[in-house]
Amino acid sequence: xxxxxxxxxxxxxxTQVIKEASFSIAExxxxxxxxxxxxxxxxLKAISGLVSYAGSLKIMxxxxxxxxxxxxxxLITYVPPLVDVMPxxxxxxxxxxxxxxxxxxxKKYIELFELSALLKRRLSRVSSGELSRALLAKGxxxxxxxxxxxxxxxxxxxxxxxxxxxxxRVLSKEGKIILLASNQLNPxxxxxxxxxxxxxxxxxxxxxxxxxxxSSTPEKIYGVKFEVVxxxxxxxxxxRELA
Amino acid sequence: xxxxxxxxALLLVVLVFSIVSFTINYLMIxxxxxxxLKQETxxxxxxxxxxxxxxxxxxxxxxxxxIGDLVKNLQASYEELSSKLREVKYPLVITDxxxxxxxxxxxxxRVVSVGPSLTEILFSLGSGDKVVGVDxxxxxxxxxxxxxxxxxxxxxxxxxxxxxxxxASLRPDVVFVxxxxxxxxxxxxxxxxxxxxxxxxxxxxxxxxxxxxxxxxIMNKADSALxxxxxxxxRVMNTYTKIINYLNTTGTPKVSVYWEIFPDYWTLGGNTFxxxxxVYAGGxxxxxxTSFSWFIASPESIIDLNPSVILLSYNxxxxxxxxxxxxxxxxxxxxxxxxxxxxxRVYVLGGIIEDIVSRPGPRLGLAVEVLARILYPGxxxxxxxxxxxxxxxxxxxxxxxx
Amino acid sequence: MLVLFFFTHLSLGYSVMNPVNVLFSGxxxxxxxxxxxxxxxxxxxxxxxxxxxxxxxxxxxxxxSTKNPLADPYIxxxxxxxxxxxxxxxxxxxxxxxxxxxGVRTITxxxxxxxxxxxxxxxxxxxxxxPTSLVLAGVAVxxxxxxxxxLPQYFISRDxxxxxxxxxxxxVSPSTDALILMTSALLLTMSYVFYVRHxxxxxxxxxxxxxxxxxxxxxxxxxxxxxxxxxxxFTVAWFGVIGFVGLAAPxxxxxxxxxxxxxxxxxxxxxxxxxxxxxxxxxxxxLVPGVEIPVNVIASMIGxxxxxxxxxxxxxxxx
Numbered sequence: 001x002x003x004x005x006x007x008x009x010x011x012x013x014x015t016q017v018i019k020e021a022s023f024s025i026a027e028x029x030x031x032x033x034x035x036x037x038x039x040x041x042x043x044l045k046a047i048s049g050l051v052s053y054a055g056s057l058k059i060m061x062x063x064x065x066x067x068x069x070x071x072x073x074x075l076i077t078y079v080p081p082l083v084d085v086m087p088x089x090x091x092x093x094x095x096x097x098x099x100x101x102x103x104x105x106x107k108k109y110i111e112l113f114e115l116s117a118l119l120k121r122r123l124s125r126v127s128s129g130e131l132s133r134a135l136l137a138k139g140x141x142x143x144x145x146x147x148x149x150x151x152x153x154x155x156x157x158x159x160x161x162x163x164x165x166x167x168x169r170v171l172s173k174e175g176k177i178i179l180l181a182s183n184q185l186n187p188x189x190x191x192x193x194x195x196x197x198x199x200x201x202x203x204x205x206x207x208x209x210x211x212x213x214x215s216s217t218p219e220k221i222y223g224v225k226f227e228v229v230x231x232x233x234x235x236x237x238x239x240r241e242l243a
Numbered sequence: 244x245x246x247x248x249x250x251x252a253l254l255l256v257v258l259v260f261s262i263v264s265f266t267i268n269y270l271m272i273x274x275x276x277x278x279x280l281k282q283e284t285x286x287x288x289x290x291x292x293x294x295x296x297x298x299x300x301x302x303x304x305x306x307x308x309x310i311g312d313l314v315k316n317l318q319a320s321y322e323e324l325s326s327k328l329r330e331v332k333y334p335l336v337i338t339d340x341x342x343x344x345x346x347x348x349x350x351x352x353r354v355v356s357v358g359p360s361l362t363e364i365l366f367s368l369g370s371g372d373k374v375v376g377v378d379x380x381x382x383x384x385x386x387x388x389x390x391x392x393x394x395x396x397x398x399x400x401x402x403x404x405x406x407x408x409x410x411a412s413l414r415p416d417v418v419f420v421x422x423x424x425x426x427x428x429x430x431x432x433x434x435x436x437x438x439x440x441x442x443x444x445x446x447x448x449x450x451x452x453x454x455x456x457x458x459x460x461i462m463n464k465a466d467s468a469l470x471x472x473x474x475x476x477x478r479v480m481n482t483y484t485k486i487i488n489y490l491n492t493t494g495t496p497k498v499s500v501y502w503e504i505f506p507d508y509w510t511l512g513g514n515t516f517x518x519x520x521x522v523y524a525g526g527x528x529x530x531x532x533t534s535f536s537w538f539i540a541s542p543e544s545i546i547d548l549n550p551s552v553i554l555l556s557y558n559x560x561x562x563x564x565x566x567x568x569x570x571x572x573x574x575x576x577x578x579x580x581x582x583x584x585x586x587x588r589v590y591v592l593g594g595i596i597e598d599i600v601s602r603p604g605p606r607l608g609l610a611v612e613v614l615a616r617i618l619y620p621g622x623x624x625x626x627x628x629x630x631x632x633x634x635x636x637x638x639x640x641x642x643x644x645x
Numbered sequence: 646m647l648v649l650f651f652f653t654h655l656s657l658g659y660s661v662m663n664p665v666n667v668l669f670s671g672x673x674x675x676x677x678x679x680x681x682x683x684x685x686x687x688x689x690x691x692x693x694x695x696x697x698x699x700x701x702x703x704x705x706x707x708x709x710s711t712k713n714p715l716a717d718p719y720i721x722x723x724x725x726x727x728x729x730x731x732x733x734x735x736x737x738x739x740x741x742x743x744x745x746x747x748g749v750r751t752i753t754x755x756x757x758x759x760x761x762x763x764x765x766x767x768x769x770x771x772x773x774x775x776p777t778s779l780v781l782a783g784v785a786v787x788x789x790x791x792x793x794x795x796l797p798q799y800f801i802s803r804d805x806x807x808x809x810x811x812x813x814x815x816x817v818s819p820s821t822d823a824l825i826l827m828t829s830a831l832l833l834t835m836s837y838v839f840y841v842r843h844x845x846x847x848x849x850x851x852x853x854x855x856x857x858x859x860x861x862x863x864x865x866x867x868x869x870x871x872x873x874x875x876x877x878x879f880t881v882a883w884f885g886v887i888g889f890v891g892l893a894a895p896x897x898x899x900x901x902x903x904x905x906x907x908x909x910x911x912x913x914x915x916x917x918x919x920x921x922x923x924x925x926x927x928x929x930x931x932l933v934p935g936v937e938i939p940v941n942v943i944a945s946m947i948g949x950x951x952x953x954x955x956x957x958x959x960x961x962x963x964x
Contacts, residue, residue: 050856069859083851086714088899093906097846098854507818508937535936539817543682544935575818576685 002026002177003047003146008055010039010046017042019201020055025179028193029172031209032181035222038198040181044148047179048078059146073100079139081151082131085123091134092119101141109137112163128155136164146177153184165191189213190234197221209235219243335461340422340444340453343430347439350463351416355399356381358421360445360604364455365419367471367605368464375413383598383606405429411436417461421445445603446536448519451475455605471605478608479523482615486525489622498526498618501540501550501583503572504601505557508540516603524614526552546577552618553583556592556600565591565631587630590617594633595644612642685819692819693926693940694919695827696880697890701918702834703873704891705911709848710866710873711783712776714899718877718891721783721870722761725790727881728812730757732797751882758878761790766867774863779870814885814941816926823883830876837872838911841865846907887922887941889948894918921947 003025010018018039032040046053057064059075113133132155153161168178195212197205199221213228223243229236335347355376356362362381376399390396400406422444433440443454459468500521511517512533521528529548573584600610620628703718730753765786772778844860852862898914925943
């Protein structure tokens with residue numbers, strides 16, 4: 001098991017945001033889904049070592065708590081959807097501000113996410129999608145074993161969504177584990193192996209995509225009746241009516 | 244050559260001056276008594292006369308700052324003044340230093356003074372018994388402190404923060420205020436309360452003359468005012484002529500002075516009363532040509548201008564002696580080459596003397612006399628001027644502080 | 646550019662001198678302790694350079710910690726604290742602004758600034774030590790101390806213009822002790838900054854990134870602002886409140902470099918700060934012969950247009 005989570009709990013200000021979550025992941029691209037406020041971001045941050053937690057968290061059999069920053073950085077990276085930056089920063093500055101980035105990988109990602117023209121642009125003048133892409137390039141260039149992407153699809157356009165999702169599959173084949181929290185389930189579900197569903201801080205489902213779609217979980221956690229479409233190469237989950 | 248002429252002219256001035264002032268005084272006293280007895284009020288005529296009077300006073304003030312024309316103009320102004328003064332009666336309409344028109348309905352019997360110079364002037368005019376309120380810094384004449392303790396006189400604040408209610412409760416007939424940027428709002432408040440306020444600027448020599456005259460007129464002490472002015476003028480002129488004489492006969496060069504009124508390097512420029520004091524004491528302010536009044540001087544320029552005497556008119560603090568202060572000042576970089584430092588002519592003015600030379604008021608003549616002795620001890624047969632000069636030193640020199 | 650201004654500063658004064666001469670004899674004088682004009686000029690020029698560098702560095706650190714491009718070294722209340730301390734002490738003993746009291750005055754101002762900073766830190770840490778909490782706490786504390794400083798001023802009204810002059814800042818009396826202390830403080834801060842350059846870079850971006858590098862962003866903010874406040878309090882204690890350099894230098898740097906990469910931006914900003922302040926002090930000396938214009942006035946006149954530009958920029962950002 002690469003990632004083992006046992007009874008993980010996180011509290012902010014006396015409210016439990018994650019309640020005893022347990023799951024394990026050996027490989028593949030995993031979608032972390034759930035309604036707003038379910039705790040998707042918190043879960044990803046906890047796994048990345050950014051918030052304090054109760055319970056057990058092991059990556060490659062090493063307890064996260066005893067790892068040094070460099071060791072942890074090699075194992076897991078968290079990528080936020082957007083950031084608040086100082087207005088004068090340039091895109092290039094944003095991407096480069098990390099000593100643990102691999103320069104060759106970065107070049108590759110700049111090309112992949114078409115950022116070369118934007119490097120000198122100030123962050124105050126780029127769109128949210130462009131910022132998102134820059135953050136993705138930065139995060140992925142760290143080449144860690146596990147990548148935790150928080151809402152990466154929300155701002156980028158459809159073309160880059162596909163570019164990203166296809167690339168994630170490639171990374172997965174190379175042995176990386178990708179965790180992806182998202183509100184958007186299409187076309188996401190067509191590119192992931194597993195789904196972890198959260199509701200009000202609790203893990204209510206772990207399993208493959210097909211099982212997820214056939215279960216009542218989507219309706220239960222979103223409060224929406226869906227139409228499920230199964231095709232050979234893709235699936236669609238279409239919200240139809242309020243439940 | 245020119246020096247000689249001025250010297251002679253000034254001697255004549257003093258002579259004529261003394262005669263004129265005596266005559267005026269004599270005439271004035273009689274005239275004023277007549278006026279008081281008759282109690283006539285011709286408003287329009289008085290207004291016109293008083294404003295002409297004001298103009299004469301202002302022109303007098305302007306001229307006082309120029310030594311050269313002192314002679315003729317003083318004489319002329321005084322003659323103008325004396326004729327006008329005979330017709331001054333209440334109610335008065337008089338313009339103050341900031342251009343406000345002030346109405347003084349009758350002779351004031353209760354007066355508040357905000358400003359140590361103004362207090363000194365009032366007492367010198369003989370109106371001290373009318374003072375019911377003073378500012379925090381009024382400390383001369385010494386009787387004031389007793390009066391405050393007894394509660395006869397109340398302390399109303401200072402030129403930056405006035406206790407308006409207290410002033411109002413004293414029911415003053417007129418409030419004299421030294422001008423400062425912060426005072427304007429208080430002036431408005433007091434006027435709105437129906438209190439008569441007269442604002443006085445005291446920044447240079449001429450201002451002092453103006454102030455004495457104006458206060459004299461308002462308090463119905465015009466004769467005392469003239470007497471006071473002529474006293475000041477004669478003291479100043481006596482000193483000045485004595486020094487000029489001394490310089491000419493002994494061939495002593497004029498002494499250049501750097502006067503630091505506050506650390507670090509705060510000094511005075513041309514249009515200040517302190518500058519005039521130096522000039523009348525026969526000296527020269529190294530920054531006398533600067534049009535700034537009070538400013539921070541560049542240390543290098545002080546070194547370059549090489550004063551022969553350095554005056555420090557701030558106290559030496561509670562942690563040191565005057566010697567400590569002098570040592571600190573003289574060890575400033577490059578200052579060891581200044582003439583004043585090499586010759587040991589660095590003086591600290593303390594105690595009452597610090598007040599006297601820092602206050603534009605009736606003791607100007609006294610201040611000039613003190614300065615003259617510091618700058619030219621030889622003219623007064625003083626063998627050694629001590630580094631620290633306070634009232635004890637000055638009385639040893641035979642100057643009365645009273 | 647800095648070198649240019651430095652040498653001009655050395656050569657001009659009340660009289661024009663050969664700057665190289667001034668430099669050599671000045672340094673000799675400083676070493677022997679026997680100062681004349683050359684020594685004074687060198688000391689003063691060096692002081693301007695050091696203080697400019699310190700303020701620029703401090704300003705940059707403050708901007709990073711508060712994620713606010715309009716922060717300056719005094720944003721956490723230091724200048725108000727120092728002003729309060731000095732006016733309070735002045736009201737007790739009118740001799741405080743006296744040359745013999747320079748030791749006491751320096752300590753007073755320093756303590757005042759430091760206390761204000763600690764108060765801000767305390768409030769901010771209660772609010773989570775986020776950039777916004779720092780700024781708001783700084784404003785609260787600064788305003789409090791500023792208003793508090795007005796009260797003792799009632800009691801010292803006769804000397805009030807002297808208090809104002811002190812607070813305006815001036816290099817007219819540089820001291821060797823001050824220079825040595827300031828330089829060491831500056832070097833200390835610079836080595837700290839070098840040590841934390843990576844997480845500091847990320848502080849500009851996101852706290853999460855800082856954490857991923859293994860640093861605690863709150864602690865980083867605390868140490869950065871502490872050091873920045875310390876060195877700023879030094880400058881205020883000796884030279885009064887000198888504004889705009891701390892704000893303008895980092896700002897101009899970011900605009901001309903088009904990059905926020907601290908490895909370049911910080912040294913540039915430091916040099917820029919030195920240059921600005923040296924130039925200002927130079928003008929201070931020579932603008933009106935014989936008269937010293939407080940350096941703060943000149944620095945403000947240069948800095949105000951820069952601030953205006955910055956505000957326009959901020960509007961485009963939409964905040």
